[in-house]
Amino acid sequence: MKRVYIAFITILMILCTFPAEAKLKLGVKGGVNVSELKLSGDFMDNLSVSNKVGFFVGPTLKLSLGGTGIGFDLAALYDQREAEIAGQTIKHQFVNVPLNLRYNIGLGSAVGIYLAAGPQFGFNIGDGEFELSAISNTSQYTLRSSDFSVNLGGGIYLFDCLEVGVTYNIPCGRTADLENISDGFSTATDVIKEGDSKLNTWRISAALYF
Numbered sequence: 001m002k003r004v005y006i007a008f009i010t011i012l013m014i015l016c017t018f019p020a021e022a023k024l025k026l027g028v029k030g031g032v033n034v035s036e037l038k039l040s041g042d043f044m045d046n047l048s049v050s051n052k053v054g055f056f057v058g059p060t061l062k063l064s065l066g067g068t069g070i071g072f073d074l075a076a077l078y079d080q081r082e083a084e085i086a087g088q089t090i091k092h093q094f095v096n097v098p099l100n101l102r103y104n105i106g107l108g109s110a111v112g113i114y115l116a117a118g119p120q121f122g123f124n125i126g127d128g129e130f131e132l133s134a135i136s137n138t139s140q141y142t143l144r145s146s147d148f149s150v151n152l153g154g155g156i157y158l159f160d161c162l163e164v165g166v167t168y169n170i171p172c173g174r175t176a177d178l179e180n181i182s183d184g185f186s187t188a189t190d191v192i193k194e195g196d197s198k199l200n201t202w203r204i205s206a207a208l209y210f
Contacts, residue, residue: 029207032056040197051082081199
């Protein structure tokens with residue numbers, strides 16, 4: 001968790017260096033996510049994968065540079081995503097720290113749309129290893145302790161205090177490693193296959209700013 005606080009405070013300090021006419025608002029954000037777990041490796045055709053709906057929630061802040069339509073948003077989100085590999089549930093529990101560059105387009109005095117994109121830093125706070133006993137006694141799915149990804153999205157805002165948006169999260173690198181996977185067809189007892197996974201995610205969010 002120490003790395004989460006350091007990342008969040010560092011980014012916050014950077015945001016606070018913007019001119020005094022910039023407007024800063026605090027709020028809370030939450031929503032649901034739908035992930036797509038992709039496996040790569042020699043064994044992937046033999047494994048069934050299904051994805052489940054997860055959720056995220058946490059504090060957020062928004063910085064608007066007065067009159068330009070340009071701004072930033074920053075959050076610290078508890079994010080839980082789940083998937084099934086060969087019938088076994090894999091749970092991803094991360095604290096994600098997204099920092100997005102925003103562009104607001106007003107459609108009237110109270111309503112507008114926004115576009116957002118930026119990096120996200122993730123830190124694993126849950127289990128890091130899962131044994132896939134449905135495949136073999138030695139199969140293991142190992143999550144990385146931290147990851148880096150990119151967000152692309154947009155949405156609508158109302159009275160500068162309520163937002164509803166959709167975001168697509170793209171991992172930059174692998175999400176987890178899969179090791180010691182027996183192919184189930186060889187008579188040898190020490191057949192080892194290796195692979196990895198990536199977790200692309202759609203997020204539907206709502207944010208309330210005060």
